[in-house]
Amino acid sequence: MSTSPHSWRQYLGVFRYSRRAIELVWQTSRALTFILAIATLVAGLLPAAAAWVGQLIVDGVVAAIEADAGIPERLLWLVALEGGIIAGIAGGQRAIQTVQSLLRAQLGQRVNVMILEKAQTLQLADFEDSEFYDKLTRARREASSRPLSLVNRTFGLIQNGLSLASFAGLLFAFSPWAVAILVLAGLPQFFSEAKFSGDAFRLFRWRSPDTRQQMYLETVLAREDSAKEVKLFQLGPLLLQRYRDIFERLYREDRSLTLRRDLWGFGLGLIATLAFYATYAWIVMSTVAGAITLGQMTMYLAVFRQGQSAVSASLTAISGMYEDNLYLSNLYEYLEQPVSTGTGEATTGAIPNDGLRFEGVSFRYPGSEQFALESIDLHLAPGQTLALVGANGSGKTTLIKLLAGLYTPSAGCIRLDGTDLRDWDSTTLRQRIGIIFQDFMRYQLPVGENIGAGDVTHFQDEARWQQAARQGLADAFIEEIPGGYHAQLGRWFKDGRELSGGQWQKIAVARAFMREEADVLVLDEPTAAMDAAAEAEIFAHFRELTRDRMAILISHRFSTVRMADEIAVIDGGRIIERGSHDSLLAREGQYAHLFQLQAAGYQ
Numbered sequence: 001m002s003t004s005p006h007s008w009r010q011y012l013g014v015f016r017y018s019r020r021a022i023e024l025v026w027q028t029s030r031a032l033t034f035i036l037a038i039a040t041l042v043a044g045l046l047p048a049a050a051a052w053v054g055q056l057i058v059d060g061v062v063a064a065i066e067a068d069a070g071i072p073e074r075l076l077w078l079v080a081l082e083g084g085i086i087a088g089i090a091g092g093q094r095a096i097q098t099v100q101s102l103l104r105a106q107l108g109q110r111v112n113v114m115i116l117e118k119a120q121t122l123q124l125a126d127f128e129d130s131e132f133y134d135k136l137t138r139a140r141r142e143a144s145s146r147p148l149s150l151v152n153r154t155f156g157l158i159q160n161g162l163s164l165a166s167f168a169g170l171l172f173a174f175s176p177w178a179v180a181i182l183v184l185a186g187l188p189q190f191f192s193e194a195k196f197s198g199d200a201f202r203l204f205r206w207r208s209p210d211t212r213q214q215m216y217l218e219t220v221l222a223r224e225d226s227a228k229e230v231k232l233f234q235l236g237p238l239l240l241q242r243y244r245d246i247f248e249r250l251y252r253e254d255r256s257l258t259l260r261r262d263l264w265g266f267g268l269g270l271i272a273t274l275a276f277y278a279t280y281a282w283i284v285m286s287t288v289a290g291a292i293t294l295g296q297m298t299m300y301l302a303v304f305r306q307g308q309s310a311v312s313a314s315l316t317a318i319s320g321m322y323e324d325n326l327y328l329s330n331l332y333e334y335l336e337q338p339v340s341t342g343t344g345e346a347t348t349g350a351i352p353n354d355g356l357r358f359e360g361v362s363f364r365y366p367g368s369e370q371f372a373l374e375s376i377d378l379h380l381a382p383g384q385t386l387a388l389v390g391a392n393g394s395g396k397t398t399l400i401k402l403l404a405g406l407y408t409p410s411a412g413c414i415r416l417d418g419t420d421l422r423d424w425d426s427t428t429l430r431q432r433i434g435i436i437f438q439d440f441m442r443y444q445l446p447v448g449e450n451i452g453a454g455d456v457t458h459f460q461d462e463a464r465w466q467q468a469a470r471q472g473l474a475d476a477f478i479e480e481i482p483g484g485y486h487a488q489l490g491r492w493f494k495d496g497r498e499l500s501g502g503q504w505q506k507i508a509v510a511r512a513f514m515r516e517e518a519d520v521l522v523l524d525e526p527t528a529a530m531d532a533a534a535e536a537e538i539f540a541h542f543r544e545l546t547r548d549r550m551a552i553l554i555s556h557r558f559s560t561v562r563m564a565d566e567i568a569v570i571d572g573g574r575i576i577e578r579g580s581h582d583s584l585l586a587r588e589g590q591y592a593h594l595f596q597l598q599a600a601g602y603q
């Protein structure tokens with residue numbers, strides 16, 4: 001094994017997150033960390049003391065036999081002391097276990113809260129970045145066990161290290177050479193364990209895309225929301241085979257690493273055992289030769305036995321540490337992901353009542369070559385309704401995402417009342433804009449709260465739920481559900497019920513109507529699953545209720561779209577036509593063409 005500085009660092013890399021794990025525990029509970037440290041110290045140092053008192057007892061016994069003058073009182077005190085020390089060790093170990101149990105819950109909660117708090121500060125783009133999303137899911141998965149495990153192992157190592165050092169201290173009196181032999185014999189095994197742990201760490205990190213695939217397949221194969229399609233399309237065997245193939249490939253790598261690691265571990269362990277027993281023989285011979293007393297021999301033998309188990313406990317701890325490191329490296333990468341916090345502070349616009357303006361807005365999704373939107377210019381005054389029309393993928397939803405501030409334009413700017421969205425205080429802005437997307441959330445919460453989600457300040461306001469439900473045409477069916485507004489939705493919880501696609505959409509529209517104070521309201525096709533009559537009625541309502549506000553709606557149904565004051569036709573990320581329904585029909589362009597196609601469908 002080479003000893004260049006680089007590889008030293010590589011070997012010691014197994015401890016790279018120990019400091020951070022201990023910091024984490026320290027911040028979680030100083031008192032418990034302190035007790036843990038003291039208990040570790042006690043459990044680490046007392047075994048050597050026990051061996052030493054054991055030596056005094058044996059020598060005392062030998063001396064008493066030789067003197068033949070009864071049982072000296074000192075000997076009994078020594079036995080009592082030995083008993084006390086053993087009780088101390090047991091107490092230390094028990095304290096370590098108790099503290100660990102208490103810390104487990106607290107630390108798990110703390111790490112989970114850290115992960116979830118961080119998630120609140122992230123941009124939508126972060127969630128869409130597969131690497132990053134993977135870090136988040138992995139960070140959450142083992143949040144309650146890994147940090148503590150690393151702390152336990154680190155403290156375990158310290159405890160065993162202290163025991164070994166104190167044993168070495170005792171052995172030093174016999175011969176410094178014996179200490180040197182034991183240390184040197186143990187080092188190769190220590191480094192080999194550290195090296196292979198480091199290798200495993202790198203291997204596992206590098207293969208994370210594969211494990212992600214595996215996890216995804218597991219999810220698809222075993223979740224209620226995918227079960228329907230997997231069964232119908234008989235995808236099960238095919239996906240399962242893929243799952244098996246990934247496992248086989250990963251297993252081959254694992255096997256090779258495990259075999260190498262264990263062979264080296266065994267070989268180097270043998271050297272250590274040989275050295276141990278050679279020293280053992282040396283001690284036995286020295287006792288027979290009279291160089292050391294019988295008591296000293298008893299002590300050294302105890303030191304040997306316990307030393308061996310301390311060494312093997314340390315090696316086990318090290319080999320387990322790579323997994324903990326893997327977890328913590330992932331956790332800290334996630335927690336340290338830079339976030340761009342909004343710097344805007346404006347709570348009122350520079351030109352009140354100017355409405356909404358898109359000025360030369362272009363946008364490209366992160367990692368994408370193509371522009372999803374290009375040179376968009378729009379103006380929407382208070383009281384106006386704008387409909388966006390365009391083929392799938394033309395950029396309608398993207399425009400709304402920019403308006404929502406979920407992404408920032410690559411060029412140009414969006415102004416609300418004359419002030420760039422970036423300069424608005426983010427809370428104020430969110431209150432002024434209410435949006436329901438086509439893939440709105442179906443919360444596994446009671447019906448009422450599903451509606452109340454539209455305005456957190458009235459999340460549980462029953463009167464407002466009912467009013468919004470009436471406006472979203474959801475009241476009729478809600479009243480028929482047993483439990484009404486308090487009925488649990490979704491299948492995760494007991495007695496939860498499922499709604500039809502159209503019913504869910506009515507709930508979503510009602511959610512939009514909760515936002516009474518918002519001056520821009522957007523419905524991005526949340527009505528596609530409703531029948532045409534219901535959609536038309538909802539939009540008529542929508543228009544009525546947004547008379548002095550700005551409203552944007554996206555729909556593929558022209559019967560709805562024609563109600564808007566202004567219609568913008570988007571194609572390939574650009575606005576190609578705009579105007580009222582009548583003026584666009586008169587133009588006989590794309591809009592007129594699409595309108596006639598759909599009208600023909602109804603004849």
Ligand SMILES: Nc1ncnc2c1ncn2[C@@H]1O[C@H](COP(=O)(O)OP(=O)(O)OP(=O)(O)O)[C@@H](O)[C@H]1O
Pocket residue numbers: 128365366368372390391392393394395396397398399
């Ligand atoms: N998160 C994303 N990352 C990268 N590209 C995206 C993302 N979302 C959408 N796109 C791409 O941007 C383009 C515009 O998509 P957008 O969702 O705005 O279309 P749309 O007009 O709303 O379509 P639809 O009528 O199907 O809802 C499409 O080419 C799409 O592939």
